[in-house]
Amino acid sequence: MSVRIKVLDEILNHGLRPWLDHNSLDEIFYSKFHSLKEYRSRHPLQFEIKFERPFDNKTKYYNLLIRNAIKSHFDTIYEAMVEDRNENLIHYYLNDILNKRLKTHLKDLGKLLKEKDFTLSYIDPKNTSYQLDQVHKANTFIMQLLKIALMQLYLEVQETFKEWVNDEFIVEDFYTQLLNEPIPDKLPIKKNEIIEVEPEPSLRPKANLKEKPIQFYSFFYKQYNTNPDKLQDLWVSLKHNNFIHPDTHLSSFKKIFSGTEINTPITWTGLPSDLYYFIKRIHTDLKLVEYLKLKIWEVTVICFVDENGQPFQRNQFRSLKRPNLTGDKIDNIVNLLK
Structure with a gap:
């Protein structure tokens, strides 16, 4: 060409x-x-x-x-x-x-x-x-x-x-x-300047000062208990499109959407910008997982490692944007969770 x-x-x-x-x-x-x-x-x-x-x-x-x-x-x-x-x-x-x-x-x-x-x-x-x-x-x-x-x-x-x-x-x-x-x-x-505003969290009663701060260990998919098959479809599609390691076990994958503490992070084989956009879509844009306040990237680095097994740095996601080459593909994949 x-x-x-x-x-x-x-x-x-x-x-x-x-x-x-x-x-x-x-x-x-x-x-x-x-x-x-x-x-x-x-x-x-x-x-x-x-x-x-x-x-x-x-x-x-x-x-x-x-x-x-x-x-x-x-x-x-x-x-x-x-x-x-x-x-x-x-x-x-x-x-x-x-x-x-x-x-x-x-x-x-x-x-x-x-x-x-x-x-x-x-x-x-x-x-x-x-x-x-x-x-x-x-x-x-x-x-x-x-x-x-x-x-x-x-x-x-x-x-x-x-x-x-x-x-x-x-x-x-x-x-x-x-x-x-x-x-x-x-x-x-x-x-051109694009200003992204964090969505307002839903109003909740103020926590008792003696209570411990909420700990977030993983994402919680809102249909985790009612439509678990959608997570399996997501798992298949992410592997098929080379975003997660082909040896990723379904049980480990579902665990990062359970809201519970995880032991085995998922190996992300796509680019950091792909992971950024994937998380942004399921969390901030479509609200398919429970809102994590400002802990979104802290949870992301708990749940995912790069293809070399190294942890991501949460600060690296703040400057990333929608990937031009894979954005549409990620949109289609995320739609499986709707």
């Missing part, structure tokens, strides 16, 4: 270059802009562009075209890579899209911006001395936005598949390593 970024490439190297004669007149973009619909992402983006507003038909058209391209190209890249969930292939694809394509495009664009004098000062709304040359101003807007779009697409792919990325880029690196530009005071890209 070789993923193309056709639209962005056309703007940089081919027929959509804004300074070409057939793209020079603003009037021809009126109908183009009004016929161009906003693209709806199939997979949410994690970064956001902060850029100047478009000011004529041409910049409005290219603004929407470029922003659509970021979303559509990312969807294509994501779906192509998820389809081939093979570590060697993923490394190959990442090298192709990040290093061979996006980094090369950014280097070429950095040179072009200097050659054609597409500097940000031309589109600074506070700078009125550049208002006469509207054509050059529009072309500058488009190529500067293209620069940020290439950066965003790089960051989206990198963030989604960061477990396979060795040399992680931050926004400042694009300026110092690829564009040879000074780092701006205000960066044009920021990561």
Whole structure:
């Protein structure tokens, strides 16, 4: 597989270059802009562009075209890579899209911006001395936005598949390593913030001060006594999908959902992010097990060890997120407990 970024490439190297004669007149973009619909992402983006507003038909058209391209190209890249969930292939694809394509495009664009004098000062709304040359101003807007779009697409792919990325880029690196530009005071890209709030526990009578604090030894599946076969289905599915060790005994597996003290933790053979998301789904999202307050990760490290038999560290789960490659699969597995 070789993923193309056709639209962005056309703007940089081919027929959509804004300074070409057939793209020079603003009037021809009126109908183009009004016929161009906003693209709806199939997979949410994690970064956001902060850029100047478009000011004529041409910049409005290219603004929407470029922003659509970021979303559509990312969807294509994501779906192509998820389809081939093979570590060697993923490394190959990442090298192709990040290093061979996006980094090369950014280097070429950095040179072009200097050659054609597409500097940000031309589109600074506070700078009125550049208002006469509207054509050059529009072309500058488009190529500067293209620069940020290439950066965003790089960051989206990198963030989604960061477990396979060795040399992680931050926004400042694009300026110092690829564009040879000074780092701006205000960066044009920021990561969207996702705030997760712990659910409120159900109200319970206050404990007597003399009582000992409640000890949590394992999870308690709410249907443990009424539908135990669902735990067997879960056990089969987790083994089949290589999330737990194939030699895991059913009795040991059921024990970690009994709410009682356990002696044999389960060997988790998936990634830590897979375990994080599995626990988050059964505990926080779907509430299939009894609520553990803030003890959720303390109980997790009691019940599970990694594939080398080593205990997990509860703090390592706090920064993890839904795994992009296995999230849907885990959702389907967890649904067996409903």
